[in-house]
Each structure stands twice: as C-alpha cells, then as structure tokens.
Amino acid sequence: MSLKRKILELQKKREKVLQGGGEKAIEKQVAMGKMTARERIITLLDENSFHEYDMFVEHEARDFGMATKVLHGDGVIIGTGTIFGAPVCIYAQDFTVAGGSLGLMHARKITKIMDHAMKMRVPIIGINDSGGARIQEGVNSLAGYGEIFYRNTTASGVIPQISVILGPCAGGAVYSPALTDFVFVVDKISKMFITGPEVIKTVLGEEISMEDLGGARVHSEKTGNAHFYAESELECFDQIKKLITYIPWNNSRKALPFEAQEPKIDLYKIDEIVPGNPKEPYDVRDVVRAITDDSDFFEIQEMWAANIVIGFGRINGETVGFVCNQPLVLAGVLDVDSSDKAARFIRYCDAFNIPIVTLVDLPGYLPGVDQEHAGVIRHGAKVLYAYSEATVPKITVILRKAYGGGYIAMNSRHLNADFVFAWPGAEIAVMGPEGAANIIFRKEITEAEDPEKMRKQKVKEYKEKFANPYVAAAKGYVDSVIEPRETRRLLLHAIEVSKNKVDNKPEKKHGIPPF
Amino acid sequence: MATKKTEKEMDETPLEQDDSPKVRYSTIMLQEQGAKYKTLLTEKYKNRVKWEKPDLRKIYSEIPGTVIKVYVEEGQKVNEGDLMMVLEAMKMKNKILFTQNGVVKKIYVSENEKIPKNHLMMELK
Numbered sequence: 001m002s003l004k005r006k007i008l009e010l011q012k013k014r015e016k017v018l019q020g021g022g023e024k025a026i027e028k029q030v031a032m033g034k035m036t037a038r039e040r041i042i043t044l045l046d047e048n049s050f051h052e053y054d055m056f057v058e059h060e061a062r063d064f065g066m067a068t069k070v071l072h073g074d075g076v077i078i079g080t081g082t083i084f085g086a087p088v089c090i091y092a093q094d095f096t097v098a099g100g101s102l103g104l105m106h107a108r109k110i111t112k113i114m115d116h117a118m119k120m121r122v123p124i125i126g127i128n129d130s131g132g133a134r135i136q137e138g139v140n141s142l143a144g145y146g147e148i149f150y151r152n153t154t155a156s157g158v159i160p161q162i163s164v165i166l167g168p169c170a171g172g173a174v175y176s177p178a179l180t181d182f183v184f185v186v187d188k189i190s191k192m193f194i195t196g197p198e199v200i201k202t203v204l205g206e207e208i209s210m211e212d213l214g215g216a217r218v219h220s221e222k223t224g225n226a227h228f229y230a231e232s233e234l235e236c237f238d239q240i241k242k243l244i245t246y247i248p249w250n251n252s253r254k255a256l257p258f259e260a261q262e263p264k265i266d267l268y269k270i271d272e273i274v275p276g277n278p279k280e281p282y283d284v285r286d287v288v289r290a291i292t293d294d295s296d297f298f299e300i301q302e303m304w305a306a307n308i309v310i311g312f313g314r315i316n317g318e319t320v321g322f323v324c325n326q327p328l329v330l331a332g333v334l335d336v337d338s339s340d341k342a343a344r345f346i347r348y349c350d351a352f353n354i355p356i357v358t359l360v361d362l363p364g365y366l367p368g369v370d371q372e373h374a375g376v377i378r379h380g381a382k383v384l385y386a387y388s389e390a391t392v393p394k395i396t397v398i399l400r401k402a403y404g405g406g407y408i409a410m411n412s413r414h415l416n417a418d419f420v421f422a423w424p425g426a427e428i429a430v431m432g433p434e435g436a437a438n439i440i441f442r443k444e445i446t447e448a449e450d451p452e453k454m455r456k457q458k459v460k461e462y463k464e465k466f467a468n469p470y471v472a473a474a475k476g477y478v479d480s481v482i483e484p485r486e487t488r489r490l491l492l493h494a495i496e497v498s499k500n501k502v503d504n505k506p507e508k509k510h511g512i513p514p515f
Numbered sequence: 516m517a518t519k520k521t522e523k524e525m526d527e528t529p530l531e532q533d534d535s536p537k538v539r540y541s542t543i544m545l546q547e548q549g550a551k552y553k554t555l556l557t558e559k560y561k562n563r564v565k566w567e568k569p570d571l572r573k574i575y576s577e578i579p580g581t582v583i584k585v586y587v588e589e590g591q592k593v594n595e596g597d598l599m600m601v602l603e604a605m606k607m608k609n610k611i612l613f614t615q616n617g618v619v620k621k622i623y624v625s626e627n628e629k630i631p632k633n634h635l636m637m638e639l640k
Contacts, residue, residue, distance in 0.1 A: 206566050280608060281609060328610075330609070331607035332605075333578075370632065401606070
C-alpha cells in the first residue's frame with residue numbers, strides 16, 4: 001500500500017471518530033440545547049489551537065454484548081490547546097457516545113491528560129456531560145472514577161483545575177468537580193446530584209424535579225458547589241477565558257501581569273461610597289471597583305453567601321484576590337456559609353501566589369441557634385486558619401466596623417497581616433457601642449433617674465472613646481490611618497514592597513484545618 | 516445499653532420498636548432491586564422536615580431583627596428591586612428589596628415588631 005493510500009485511510013478513520021455517536025445522537029444533543037463535545041472545546045480554546053489525542057482508543061469490555069459495540073473515542077475527547085496563549089490540557093465527555101458513560105478506557109484517557117497537565121504544569125479543564133458509570137464495565141468504571149479523584153487531589157494547589165458541568169454529572173462523578181478549584185454551571189443544562197429524583201422518591205417518598213434538586217441555580221445559590229453561573233454555554237466559556245487571565249499556570253509562577261490602568265474614578269467616587277452612619281448599608285463591590293484597574297472586578301460565587309464578597313481584580317496590572325464583608329447582605333456578618341466561602345478562596349490565593357486584599361466592615365459572627373447548631377464554631381475557625389496559614393502578601397483595609405471576633409478573623413494584625421490600614425471612620429472595638437455601654441455601665445444606667453437618657457449618654461461616651469481607629473493605631477495594630485482616596489496608592493505600594501516576602505512556617509507534612 | 520443481637524434476632528425485631536431513646540431500627544426497601552436493607556434511624560432523621568417546593572410568593576425573613584419601616588401597602592403593585600422594608604439587624608438598617616414583580620396580598624409584620632428568622636413577612640399575588 002502506498003503511503004498516499006495509508007494517509008487516505010487515516011483520514012477516513014478520523015472522519016468516523018469525528019462523528020461521535022452519529023447523526024441521531026447529535027440531533028438529540030442539539031435538541032437538549034447543548035453543544036457537542038468537540039464544538040465546546042473548539043469554542044473555548046484559541047482558534048486552531050486544539051490538538052486531540054487518543055482518538056482511536058477502544059474499550060475492552062466483552063460482557064453484556066459490549067464486544068460488538070463501537071464507541072468512538074470511548075465517549076471522551078482529550079487534548080491540549082491554548083486560551084489567550086496560555087497552554088491548557090482539556091477533556092470533554094461526549095454525551096452522544098453511549099451517554100458519555102465512564103468506562104475503563106474513558107477514565108484512562110482522562111487520567112492520561114491529567115497526568116500530562118501535571119507534568120507540564122499547566123491548567124486542566126474538564127467538561128462533564130455524562131450519564132455516569134458504564135454499568136456493563138462493572139467495577140472497572142468505579143476504578144476509573146477513583147483514579148480521577150486521586151489525581152484531582154494530588155494536583156490540587158499545583159495546577160489550576162477547572163470543572164465545567166454541561167449536562168448531567170451524577171453519582172460518584174460529582175466528586176471530581178467538588179475536588180477541583182472552580183466549577184462552572186449553565187442554566188437548564190447543568191445537573192449535579194449524588195442520587196437523582198427517582199431514588200429520592202423511592203427511598204424517601206419525596207418528589208422533586210432534577211432542576212430543583214441539582215440544577216445550576218441550586219448549586220449557585222444554595223449549595224455553593226458552583227463558582228460561576230451562566231445563562232448559556234457561550235457565556236460560560238467567556239467566564240472560563242476571563243478566569244484563565246487572572247490565574248497563573250501553576251503554583252510556582254505568578255499570574256501574567258496586564259498593562260496597568262486607572263480605576264474609573266468618575267463612576268466610583270471612593271470618598272462617597274461608605275456612609276458615615278455605621279447602620280447604613282452600601283455595596284462593598286463599589287469600593288473594590290474604586291480601587292482596581294479599569295474598575296474591573298471578577299466576582300466568584302456571586303449568589304451564594306453574598307454577605308461576603310470574593311473575587312479577582314488587578315492593581316497596577318497584578319492579580320489580587322479580594323475578600324470583603326458585604327454590608328448590603330445580612331449586615332455583612334460572618335456565618336457558616338460565608339466563612340466556608342472566604343476560607344477556601346484565601347487558601348486558593350495562597351496556593352497560587354496571589355496577594356490578598358481584605359476589606360473589613362462587619363458587625364461580627366451571626367448569633368442564633370441555627371448558626372450555633374450548624375457549626376459556626378467549626379466553620380468560622382476556617383477563616384482564622386486560612387488567614388493565619390497564608391504566606392502571600394496579606395493586606396487589610398478596615399473601612400468601617402470591625403467588632404469582636406469578626407475583627408480578629410478578617411486578617412487582623414494578630415493573624416500576621418503584613419499591612420493593616422484603617423479609614424478614619426473605622427470603629428475597632430470588642431463590640432458595638434450599644435452592647436458595650438449596656439454591659440459596662442449597667443449599674444449606672446439602671447440606677448439613673450432617667451435610664452434611657454443615661455444609656456444614650458454612656459453610648460456616646462463609649463463611642464467617642466473606642467469607636468475609632470486610633471486606639472488600635474496607638475498600639476500599632478493598625479499601621480496607618482488613611483484617607484479613602486489614598487487606598488489604591490497604598491495597596492499598590494504594599495504589594496510592590498511585598499514582592500520578596502518570606503514567611504517561614506515550621507516544617508510539617510500538612511496542618512489539620514477545621515474542615 | 517441494649518445487648519447486641521444476633522442476625523436472626525435482628526431479622527425478627529419488629530419494625531418501629533425502640534431499642535434506646537436516641538436510635539431505633541427500621542427498614543428501607545429499594546423497590547427496583549427488591550432487596551431489604553436494615554438500618555438505624557436517628558431522632559434527627561425521624562424529625563426531619565419533608566422537602567416542599569418553596570412558594571416564592573411568600574417572603575420570609577433571613578435574619579432576626581426589628582422592622583423599622585414598611586414601605587408598601589396591601590394591594591400595592593411592586594416591581595423587582597423596589598424597597599420593601601428596612602429591617603434593623605446586626606447593627607445595620609438592612610434594606611429588604613423585592614426580588615420579583617407582583618401585588619402585595621398581605622403584610623404580616625408591623626413597624627417596631629421584633630421578628631425571628633424564617634418569619635413570614637409578606638405575601639404577594
């Protein structure tokens with residue numbers, strides 16, 4: 001056979017594989033409002049950058065009539081490519097081939113590309129669209145899942161791991177996304193759960209739709225399993241591309257710097273955002289936008305535990321992770337979910353050399369039986385742990401209220417913050433003036449002729465004495481009391497002079513964080 | 516402490532029988548597989564609230580606090596983003612906004628009233 005003929009043969013073989021599960025299956029996929037696996041990869045990656053491997057992999061299952069079945073690529077596509085020039089490894093499950101079910105060779109392809117990503121120290125992106133384990137392959141498919149989870153864990157904190165849920169992801173399969181750094185979901189397309197509505201109905205007698213049980217909104221608002229929510233697959237891919245620009249390729253690098261830009265100061269007037277009255281709410285994201293380059297803020301987990309705001313922005317072209325109390329939602333308290341959310345993000349930034357800026361304005365931890373019984377002690381401790389453990393530059397700006405345990409938790413000097421700045425309106429105290437005056441002056445107040453008048457006077461006294469940044473500044477707990485408009489300049493400087501930060505912690509295998 | 520039972524005795528233990536005040540035996544049947552699994556059920560499980568599809572027209576409080584001011588009346592048409600009330604909680608005058616369009620059917624709270632979490636505050640139609 002001439003080489004020319006052999007080339008033709010190869011082209012034919014390729015064409016066959018490129019058809020995936022065939023026309024009918026593709027039609028079904030489109031009818032569900034979904035793109036095919038190949039379309040997804042090509043849309044997400046830079047033009048013509050995708051190169052596929054293991055195209056001709058075949059399954060080895062022989063039982064239950066599998067011997068005669070041809071499953072192109074065994075239901076998953078793997079390869080390498082670039083996003084804005086950044087190299088990435090990628091896999092996408094192909095729902096048109098046997099429902100994207102995971103058999104042994106399917107899993108082997110995924111673990112192969114994961115191993116490759118680890119060797120090359122580049123991000124790995126996994127697009128999930130699978131009916132679950134391939135039952136005909138029995139324990140072999142379970143082995144496959146386990147080998148993926150093991151690699152997810154090993155790669156955690158070394159290379160960025162991104163999971164995109166574009167279809168069902170049920171049963172054991174959900175644990176791969178859960179082990180990765182960022183999970184992307186799309187409305188009406190993503191479905192994630194351990195046990196589906198059928199089993200829940202059989203076992204518990206509860207009726208619930210797939211959407212209500214594990215749809216995109218549920219995971220974005222209620223469970224916190226998803227980090228980014230999109231209305232369409234295209235929007236989702238744009239979000240992934242944007243994320244890639246903010247993070248480094250691996251844990252030994254820094255994110256690539258951008259050209260520095262000034263914030264849009266005519267839109268976000270930093271002096272006017274925070275009300276003087278500590279009881280008035282405002283949107284802390286406006287403060288972030290008044291500080292960041294081009295007033296750009298890329299928020300993560302926007303809809304879940306919105307009483308804390310986390311996300312990336314740039315200062316002077318460098319990626320910075322923001323952790324901010326949000327007075328607009330639940331008074332900005334720390335509770336079970338917001339502690340979880342902040343702690344994980346802090347650890348992410350620490351693992352990937354991203355400086356952390358903390359904007360503080362909170363009344364403290366949320367009191368209440370449900371919070372106590374939900375384990376606010378254990379969850380709240382995660383914030384303390386994450387800040388204390390982090391060795392990246394840690395900069396705090398106290399905007400207004402910083403009371404009690406909340407003050408300590410939000411990257412205070414005492415947890416080894418590198419810089420602590422406070423705005424002149426900051427109130428740093430063990431608790432709010434009302435509560436404090438009621439306790440300290442209980443006797444004076446109850447014994448006064450006009451207790452209400454006395455109470456007001458004592459609250460005023462306490463306010464004047466303690467509800468300011470100067471008591472903390474006098475002890476050196478606050479490095480500098482600054483004007484709001486000086487914030488960006490000081491943050492820029494702080495990051496600049498922290499470039500060679502060394503923070504040697506005692507050697508250990510790993511800590512025991514309260515998770 | 517109940518003594519440990521043999522498998523045979525376990526099989527013969529009638530359902531719903533209390534073995535201790537905290538836990539009790541019951542069985543779960545998975546229909547499709549036709550197999551019976553015996554398992555321990557805790558008080559917490561027994562007392563769990565069955566999931567019901569939330570009625571988005573009913574608005575509940577998310578934080579305990581004091582109603583400072585209600586900005587709408589019954590029968591009033593409201594739009595998403597409109598100010599519903601100011602609820603003082605955790606040293607903050609929290610602005611509660613409508614998250615959907617509708618007409619106020621009934622208001623269950625009054626000004627200066629202290630309300631707990633998950634308190635029915637308003638109903639839309």
